[in-house]
């Protein structure tokens with residue numbers, strides 16, 4: 001057995017591999033309910049994280065030639081990120097469990113030696129009440145840090161706090 | 174062992190901790206609550222698939238529009254496998270680096286070193302059927318940063334790998350053998366001592382192109398799969 005390659009920070013200059021169009025998961029012609037997901041990344045002092053790479057991955061709808069299932073957004077001067085994608089549906093969990101619609105989100109930045117992973121759920125989904133991953137988060141009020149709020153027609157919003165009060169719940173997968 | 178087997182947990186002593194005071198930028202960016210460990214599901218076990226048609230390879234960073242960048246030309250090659258030595262074929266690797274003078278072609282890099290009109294510093298390669306990859310570049314220079322007085326980053330190339338699943342995503346940096354700055358670098362030293370040297374490439378004479386380029390070998394290892402499929406978990 002060989003040891004896993006250790007992680008290092010993405011640093012402040014990762015934009016050399018950054019392409020703004022990657023934030024639009026519908027750019028290859030995907031069909032479905034188009035939504036936007038936006039938010040801000042804030043640090044432990046409440047300051048915007050202006051050099052982060054935010055990535056999403058969704059298992060539904062299944063990725064194909066038209067829908068990559070994956071996107072990347074650079075944060076702007078306000079710490080803001082923004083994706084256009086297709087609203088995910090429920091996906092199977094372990095055993096007979098059904099998972100509520102969600103996106104996986106990875107956050108990488110200068111000052112993060114290992115990327116942070118969390119999930120984005122959607123407020124108002126009945127399955128949120130029984131979702132096996134949300135149910136693991138204690139105390140229960142912290143679950144709200146993973147739930148995006150409606151922000152106009154087809155628009156969803158979730159802010160991410162790296163540290164301190166209302167710190168986002170990050171996951172080990 | 175199939176594509177629905179979850180990935181094994183990463184062994185303790187592999188990755189750096191996000192709370193690393195010697196690297197100052199971590200101070201207000203590391204979460205203070207412990208991570209919540211979740212079982213892997215279809216979301217974490219599956220992952221993006223990139224096709225060279227939609228994400229065109231860029232395998233030669235050493236020239237732009239047919240003109241050669243300044244610096245020591247290098248070939249970097251190796252493999253992407255999992256912990257059990259299984260090759261990871263057709264996976265995308267993103268590459269970025271400073272030029273030979275230690276300057277990034279990036280608006281926020283203010284280091285007083287020259288830009289090179291024939292060097293941008295972005296690359297993208299796909300592994301072949303046996304997990305092998307290869308690209309050509311110039312050796313990046315070291316550069317100062319403001320972490321502490323007189324701080325210099327060792328020469329390094331940045332890499333982004335996806336691997337077979339969301340859970341295998343990896344961002345890392347490759348270093349060069351014999352660099353005296355390694356033992357002074359808080360980012361390199363943040364990696365636990367037993368795993369650190371995995372980030373140092375090997376000079377490999379067999380990779381060099383005589384009278385053309387030096388060769389460095391660097392092998393990536395991503396998480397292996399557990400023996401138990403997801404359904405049984």
Ligand SMILES: [Fe+2]
Pocket residue numbers: 011013271326329331
């Ligand atoms: Fe760098």
